[in-house]
Amino acid sequence: MRSSEANRIYFDRAADQLDLNENMRQLLLTPRREVQVQIPVELDSGAIATFIGYRVQHNNARGPMKGGLRYHSQVDLDEIRALASLMTWKTAVVNIPYGGAKGGIALDPTSLSTRELERVTRRFVDNVHDLIGPDVDIPAPDMGTSSEVMAWIMNQYDKFHGFSPACVTGKPVEYHGLPGREEATGRGVGLLTLKLLSRLGRRIPGTRVAIQGFGNVGTHTAKFLRDAECRIIAVGDATANFHSEKGLDVLEMIRYVHSNGGALAGYKGGDAISHQELLFCNCDVLIPAALGGVLTSENAGHIKAPIIIEAANAPTNPAADAFFDEIGVTVLPDILCNAGGVTASWFEWVQNRQHYQWGMNRVRQELDRILGEAFEQVWQLASTKKVSLRTAAFMLGVGRVHRATALGGIE
Ligand code: NAD
Numbered sequence: 001m002r003s004s005e006a007n008r009i010y011f012d013r014a015a016d017q018l019d020l021n022e023n024m025r026q027l028l029l030t031p032r033r034e035v036q037v038q039i040p041v042e043l044d045s046g047a048i049a050t051f052i053g054y055r056v057q058h059n060n061a062r063g064p065m066k067g068g069l070r071y072h073s074q075v076d077l078d079e080i081r082a083l084a085s086l087m088t089w090k091t092a093v094v095n096i097p098y099g100g101a102k103g104g105i106a107l108d109p110t111s112l113s114t115r116e117l118e119r120v121t122r123r124f125v126d127n128v129h130d131l132i133g134p135d136v137d138i139p140a141p142d143m144g145t146s147s148e149v150m151a152w153i154m155n156q157y158d159k160f161h162g163f164s165p166a167c168v169t170g171k172p173v174e175y176h177g178l179p180g181r182e183e184a185t186g187r188g189v190g191l192l193t194l195k196l197l198s199r200l201g202r203r204i205p206g207t208r209v210a211i212q213g214f215g216n217v218g219t220h221t222a223k224f225l226r227d228a229e230c231r232i233i234a235v236g237d238a239t240a241n242f243h244s245e246k247g248l249d250v251l252e253m254i255r256y257v258h259s260n261g262g263a264l265a266g267y268k269g270g271d272a273i274s275h276q277e278l279l280f281c282n283c284d285v286l287i288p289a290a291l292g293g294v295l296t297s298e299n300a301g302h303i304k305a306p307i308i309i310e311a312a313n314a315p316t317n318p319a320a321d322a323f324f325d326e327i328g329v330t331v332l333p334d335i336l337c338n339a340g341g342v343t344a345s346w347f348e349w350v351q352n353r354q355h356y357q358w359g360m361n362r363v364r365q366e367l368d369r370i371l372g373e374a375f376e377q378v379w380q381l382a383s384t385k386k387v388s389l390r391t392a393a394f395m396l397g398v399g400r401v402h403r404a405t406a407l408g409g410i411e
Contacts, residue, residue, distance in 0.1 A: 001317060003082030003292065009318040011085075012296075014394030017385060020402060025207035030063075031081060033057045033116075040104065041119045043112075046228060055122045057137050058084035061404040063252060064135050065101035066091060066169075066342055067411050068142025069149070071117075075104035079292070084148055087342070089397030090335040094374045096346045101137045101403075103128075108143045110261075116150050124154035129236040132157070134166035134353070136157050140345045140407040141216070142172040142334040143291075147182065151175045160218040168347035178348035180363035181341075186220020186289075187364070188340020189311040191391070193221075193285060194228055194305065196332050196373050202284070210283040210305065211232035212275075213290030214264055217311050217338065219254050221289060226250040234273065234281050237290070239263040241278040242270030280304065288315035327386050331392035337377050 008029065015025050019222040032087070054077055057065045059130050067087040070080075080102050088100030105124060109117060122214050132139060141150055153168045154176065161167070165176035173179050178189075197204050207230040214237040231247040240263070244247060248270050256267050279286065280298060286305035289312050295303065297319035308324065308331045310316060311370050316331060324331050343368055351358050376395075382392035 001021025001319075003030055003079045003314060004085075004381040006293075006314065006318050007082045007085055010390060010394050011089075011398060013387075013391045014050045014398045017387065017395050018389065018399050020398075020401065024402060024405075027405065028059070028398065029085065031056050031084060032060060034077065034081065035128060035131060036171050037124065038075060038114065038128065039120055041116065041123055041307050043116055051105050051107050051120055053103065053105040053127065055082045055128050055131065055137070056081045056084035057099040057102060057269075058102075058130070059088040059401060060099035060136075061401050061408060062092060063097035064099065065096040065137040066345065067101035067103065067137075067140065069145050069153075070102070070104035070142040070343075071107055071109040071144030072104065072148075073106060075106040080104045084291075086313055086335055089394060090339050091342055093327045093335050093378065094339045094343050094370055094396040094398040095400065096343060096347065096370070098138075098342070099323045101139075103104050103139055104142075108132075114148075117149065121149050121152045122156045126151070127158050129160045133161065136350070137170050138166065138349060140341065143215070146216075146277060147172040150177075157195060167348045169348040170341075171348070172406060174351055177233040178344060178351055178358060178363060179360040180367070182216065183220045183224075183342045184344030184363070184367055185217045185311070185338050185341035186222075187224050188289065188343070188367065189217065189221040189289070189309060189337055190228065191340070191368060191371055192337055192350055192375055193225060193230075193287070193307075193309050195372065196309070196330065197285075200307070205229035206231055207285060208233045208283040209285045209287060210278055211287045211289055211311075212236050212278055212294065213288065213312060214253070215262065215290070216259055217341075218287075218289035219257065221287060221311055223254065230285075231279045232347070233283055234283055235274060236273075237264045237336070239265035240267060241273045241275055242267060243273045243277070243281060244270040285309055288312045291315070293317055295324075297323065300324065306330065308332070312335045313338065321388075321390065331388065332388060333393045335384055336374055336389070336393045339374065340367055340371055343367055357363060369376075375380065
């Protein structure tokens with residue numbers, strides 16, 4: 001199933017509950033603008049390579065459009081379109097004044113040198129600088145992109161428009177970034193996992209957690225949950241997966257990954273397992289924090305975790321989601337669960353516009369407050385309407401965008 005079809009199913013469930021008519025559904029689902037650009041660059045070898053870049057601006061009813069930029073070999077327009085609409089509902093769920101967008105370049109970042117990645121990034125900005133901007137559409141990091149990539153984006157954008165640090169978020173702290181932005185998505189995932197465990201009446205210390213993906217989101221989630229005395233029993237990335245029933249040494253694994261080019265391969269502190277064994281392992285909480293579409297109708301029946309925390313975007317396809325709902329597996333949906341990143345990006349944007357520096361304590365405090373409030377609203381709505389947390393989150397998000405659209409009027 002295509003990513004946008006999966007999204008449509010989740011959207012329609014919420015739209016049915018909200019009693020939205022077909023014309024309004026069409027308006028809310030249709031992206032404002034989709035761009036595809038050619039990015040020719042000279043490689044270090046002197047050869048020319050041509051990449052394809054995308055930016056989809058889905059909706060700006062509630063404010064400038066906001067969304068990550070993904071570098072991955074499987075990036076395509078349909079996936080970016082689906083992720084852009086998720087951003088619209090996500091910013092609305094946490095009630096920050098943004099719409100939704102997403103971008104990506106189809107490339108494998110591990111196969112390019114830093115200089116090559118910089119050239120690709122700057123060339124992409126050359127193509128889209130007139131379409132983005134602090135009041136229009138603000139990119140941020142996503143899979144395969146880092147704070148360094150965001151710094152190149154700001155620097156290249158400045159060449160056309162002058163000093164504009166708010167044109168992109170997720171920048172290095174020393175280059176107009178926000179203390180705490182890098183950890184924010186994982187911190188939010190960890191925080192909301194604890195809130196969910198408490199709401200479900202489960203004891204937090206000793207909770208057995210498995211995490212797929214050990215990049216930005218996976219590492220910070222693991223660290224937060226370890227600090228809360230959860231036991232991280234399985235961790236994996238694209239290169240290797242490890243298990244230890246007594247708990248993995250998360251801090252040592254993070255140090256290892258940082259010294260090993262971002263990869264877990266070769267780590268010695270746990271039993272090596274397969275990608276599938278990680279997903280199917282006996283744990284209390286399973287956290288997909290890598291790619292989308294990993295939980296499907298084929299493998300859902302093998303998942304043993306009673307709680308799934310969607311740190312990644314769109315990790316569960318609708319058939320698997322329906323199955324989990326039916327057998328009582330609780331799924332904390334992506335549009336709430338990983339909203340910590342965009343929320344901290346908003347703080348960074350505010351800080352840049354005020355030419356002021358926020359401190360780490362303030363960032364954490366505000367982040368925890370906003371995510372906590374959104375969680376309670378989603379939880380209450382799910383309880384009152386007797387719907388899943390995903391449908392409740394979509395109802396909250398889609399409902400807010402619908403109201404803003406109606407209030408703004410359509411000429
Ligand atoms: P990242 O590039 O820092 O890390 C991705 C991780 O996934 C790496 O450890 C990589 O090895 C692993 N991975 C890739 N393919 C895999 C596979 N087939 N099997 C197992 N592991 C695999 O990316 P990130 O920023 O941590 O993003 C992870 C997910 O979280 C994505 O779905 C992204 O859209 C979502 N997300 C990220 C942010 C953010 O602020 N970075 C915010 C919201 C959502």
